[in-house]
Amino acid sequence: MRGLFLLEKWLENAEGAVLLKLSKGQRRESRYFYFFISPWIIGFIIFALYPVGASLYYSFTDYDIIHAPVFVGMDNFKELFHDDQFWNSIVVTLKYTFISVPITLFLSLIFAILINQKVPFSGFFRTAMYFPSMISGVSMALLWFWVFNPQAGLFNYGLSLFGIDPIHWFLDEKYALWALIIMSFWGLGGGMLIFLAGLQGVPAHLLEAARLDGAGRWKTFWNVTFPMISPVFLFQLIIGVIESFQVFTQAYTITRGGPSYSTWFYVYNIYINAFKNFRYGYASAMAWILLIAVLFITYLIMRASKRYVYYEGGQNR
């Protein structure tokens, strides 16, 4: 008897778990769920899933659009390994990223802190420093191409006030990448706004408690303020790195990768190989390496941050 009862119970549960897990209402709900998200599912398949898969396939082929793709195995990757332009593009991109991103982050945090301590006219400074960020993309590239003009540009004029001789910024392979790095600082206003919002979100009672415990400014910053804004910092770092890996506009508009390949950015290299040299297979191999690099770097930063980032209302994840 008891065995029968248990069997019955088991059946009931199994039925519940396998056959009738969803009640009528739940089934109705999930129908609506799929109805509403269907545009995204279609878009995801066409504009994300398919391209990721197709570009993996193309990376093992020779493909010039006119002829059908020819499978060549690992040849593209082997060729990449010996391709100086490929390695150079990696060096250029990494150099730009590792100089531009940390300095931009640092400066935007400093300015956010300065504004946050209620200096006179802080509202004006906030808007004025964000203002340049509205001039982005090609407009910004053109403006800075002109600012760095060796003969009549503003930058060399500024240097001449300090007695420094004119520099041939974008015409000199030693300086072209540096000019692009300097240019990137101009857009720090957006990051500053984000930090400012983060700083304003630090609860006053924590700062007050630190003050009462006799902590100085520096200690309060490192032990209270910075941990509180560390998620913001992490997010900005990831976005900054991912964006710098994809620099294209400046290289396309200003330098065309030159002089002497000194600003031959990774994405510019993909663009040239695919859309100028019509080597879609070869470029796809590079595109896939970029994808993996972005995922890998994001993973690394997240992992490293586990120790340093503090999330309010939960243990460190």
Next chain:
Amino acid sequence: MREAALKESANEVRRMRKWKLSQIIGFVILLLVTITMLSPVWFMVTTSLKTTKEMLVFPPTLIPKVFAWGNFSELFTNTDIKFGQQYRNSLIVSIFTVIGTIISSSFVAFGFARYQARSSSFLFMLVLSTLMLPYPAIMIPQFLLFMNLGLHDSLLPLILPSFFGSAYMIFLLKQFFSTLPDELYNAGRIDGCSEFRLYWNLTLPLAGPALATVAIFSFIWSWNDLLTPVLYLDSQENFTLPVGMAAMLSSKFRLAPWNLLMAASILSVLPIMLLFAVAQKRFVEGIVLTGIK
């Protein structure tokens, strides 16, 4: 009279004294930095109003001697540039992108916010993971796809994807929709609203501010995008503004027409400035929420 003035200045001194030394140092640093950062903007505006002769003068003149307003009209009259046409193309692309993004992203976000299915959390993770997908990594198959559809040298490939939802905007709107109370929807259902009307007549009207943020940022991204239009557009009359301006630099002119280029840049950032002026609060909020500048 004199007493009042004295009192006033005493107040002034008291107010000054209230500022700590660190605040005054901060003020001075910020002032210098702001002047430095805004000087290129000044340079841009003045260059756009200079004659070709004056723009090459070194050191640059602070204020143009002759205001060459003609630079702006030349952009539209010079048939080699097709600036007006390109401006129109950019407006078409960006406006349709905004419409597509708002409709599709709010639709999808509504699904994620209000309904549960077995796979809903997995699918939402998938939405978030596409945020990390770099466009250059998928642009080649996308390009070939649109080529095969015969959409080369057309504005459609720039617009179409926005009608399938943008991951950022879905995320943003889902967060917002989740804050709306369940009672609201129950009341709607009791009144006989269909699920679609719960979305269209109930949710969207409440989401005005969030939708404004979505509109502003999808406009800016689409307006500034260079890589996508560079891939798809071949003929000058189909160029969007960024492509056209980059082409202006490299062709036709023996000497780069910096005054015209600066005038073009000013006109091209004008819509963004207008958005900022009209909706500064939404603008700042959007930057803080999306983390994208």
